[in-house]
Amino acid sequence: MRIINLIVFGFALLAALQSLRLFVMDRTSIRTTVLWTTLWIGIAVFGLYPALLDHIMAAIQMESRTFFIAVVGLAILYRLQFRSTQERDLLERRVGRLTQEVALLRYQLEQSGREPEE
Amino acid sequence: MKVAINIAAYEEALNIAPVIAAAKRYGEVFVVDDGSPNNTADVARRAGARVVRHPLNLGQGAAIITGFKAVIAGDFDVVVNMDADGQHDPGEIPVLVEAMATRPGVHIVVGSRFLGANHGDATWARRVFLPPLTKLINRLTGYELTDSMCGFRAFRVDALRTAVPVLDQMLEPQYLSAEMFMRFSRLGFKLEEVPVHLKDRAAGVSTKGLVRYGFGVSRAIMGTLLNPTRGHADH
Numbered sequence: 345m346r347i348i349n350l351i352v353f354g355f356a357l358l359a360a361l362q363s364l365r366l367f368v369m370d371r372t373s374i375r376t377t378v379l380w381t382t383l384w385i386g387i388a389v390f391g392l393y394p395a396l397l398d399h400i401m402a403a404i405q406m407e408s409r410t411f412f413i414a415v416v417g418l419a420i421l422y423r424l425q426f427r428s429t430q431e432r433d434l435l436e437r438r439v440g441r442l443t444q445e446v447a448l449l450r451y452q453l454e455q456s457g458r459e460p461e462e
Numbered sequence: 463m464k465v466a467i468n469i470a471a472y473e474e475a476l477n478i479a480p481v482i483a484a485a486k487r488y489g490e491v492f493v494v495d496d497g498s499p500n501n502t503a504d505v506a507r508r509a510g511a512r513v514v515r516h517p518l519n520l521g522q523g524a525a526i527i528t529g530f531k532a533v534i535a536g537d538f539d540v541v542v543n544m545d546a547d548g549q550h551d552p553g554e555i556p557v558l559v560e561a562m563a564t565r566p567g568v569h570i571v572v573g574s575r576f577l578g579a580n581h582g583d584a585t586w587a588r589r590v591f592l593p594p595l596t597k598l599i600n601r602l603t604g605y606e607l608t609d610s611m612c613g614f615r616a617f618r619v620d621a622l623r624t625a626v627p628v629l630d631q632m633l634e635p636q637y638l639s640a641e642m643f644m645r646f647s648r649l650g651f652k653l654e655e656v657p658v659h660l661k662d663r664a665a666g667v668s669t670k671g672l673v674r675y676g677f678g679v680s681r682a683i684m685g686t687l688l689n690p691t692r693g694h695a696d697h
Contacts, residue, residue: 440635443518444528447494451514451532 345392352391360384383420463563465489466538466619467555470525471546472496475505482509484552485544488559492532493546496525522613523638527629534623542616549660550614558616561656569621569651572607573614573658587672595679599640602683603647607655611639614658621651633689634682637675641682648690 360381367377390397397409406412467485471478471493478493485491491511495503497519507513514532516525526543533541540562544550554573561571588611596610622629628645632638646653 439518440520440524441630443497443516443520444524444531447514447516447528448531448535451512452535455512 349391349394353388356384356388356391360388379424463539463559464537465555465559466533466536466541467491467552468526468529468533468541468543469493469506469511469546470496470522470529470543471498471502471506472519472522472525473498473500473502474546475500475502477548478502478506478546479509481544481546481548481550481552482506482511485555486510488552488555489540489542490536490538492529494525494529494532496520496522521636523632523635523642526613526638527632527635530617530622530629531626534619534626538619540616541619541622543613545613551659551661554614554658557656557658558614561654562616562618565654567652568654569618570646570653571616572609572653572655573612574607574609574655575612575658575660576608577655577657591672591676595640598683599643602687603643605643605647605653607643607653609655610643612658612660613639614660625649625651633685634678637678637682640679641686644683644686644690 363372363377363380363384366372367374397412401407401409401412465488467489469478469481469485469491472495475498482491482493486509493503493506493511493513495506495513495515497516503513503515512532514528516528529543530541540559542555542558544552544555550573558571558573562568565571592609592611596607599605599610600607625646628649632641632645634641643653
């Protein structure tokens with residue numbers, strides 16, 4: 345085992361603990377916590393036992409380690425980006441709907457003679 | 463017929479007062495201020511309009527839909543949509559209303575700048591892109607429009623009332639026209655066109671960019687084709 349393995353393992357473990365800590369402090373959701381803790385634990389495991397990668401590649405009959413890491417890394421990144429975009433779209437839609445409702449409520453209050461408080 | 467006039471406005475403090483003053487003769491004016499950073503809402507209010515104010519800028523289509531909902535809550539028969547920038551002549555509101563009154567089976571009366579005399583603000587982009595876009599919308603809807611993007615339109619309020627669930631599910635409210643025609647045609651709304659005359663914008667510059675607008679309309683059409691009955695289950 346080389347020093348770099350321990351560094352990667354230590355860094356990833358700390359990051360996983362940070363995710364959990366943020367959840368306990370109510371600064372992230374459970375969904376985000378599970379996602380990132382799982383990712384960091386995965387990195388920690390591979391950091392400590394990089395030979396595990398060779399076993400997986402043998403099982404799926406892939407020869408190039410670089411290609412395998414690139415494909416898996418890109419897939420994870422795209423998935424995360426897609427989720428992020430999806431949630432942003434949903435939020436935009438909800439904010440739009442809320443904005444319209446607030447505007448109509450204020451209008452109704454004004455029409456009924458009661459000025460809304462700022 | 464009890465008429466409401468629905469005007470969506472964004473940063474139109476320079477243009478909106480004379481538009482409201484002229485439109486007021488034909489009905490109750492509703493102005494939806496779409497989160498203008500200037501005093502558009504105050505100017506509109508002082509000019510005698512009922513003002514609904516978005517706290518955030520959502521786009522013209524969303525503002526038009528908000529205006530529809532404000533009108534629907536009243537007891538109006540017809541709502542006429544027009545622009546806040548002075549391009550639409552309020553003196554032609556009776557043309558749209560008369561067309562609605564004399565055709566009881568019609569739900570939408572659309573003003574067309576290409577039926578009337580063309581006007582100075584038909585930029586090269588509009589002359590080039592509008593006809594094929596209108597042809598495409600006609601193909602998709604079965605309507606026989608000559609001008610799919612003129613915002614000077616009248617709607618029967620009873621019909622709009624039934625279409626609220628569909629309006630709430632618009633995919634691209636910023637680019638309302640294409641999607642609205644496609645969804646309203648599915649609801650069985652009948653449409654007629656009348657000639658109107660458009661003028662140059664009175665002051666300021668348009669915030670619609672050609673490329674962005676083109677992409678937005680394309681997305682709206684594609685999205686509606688992929689999900690044609692969005693909101694219709696509640697209709």
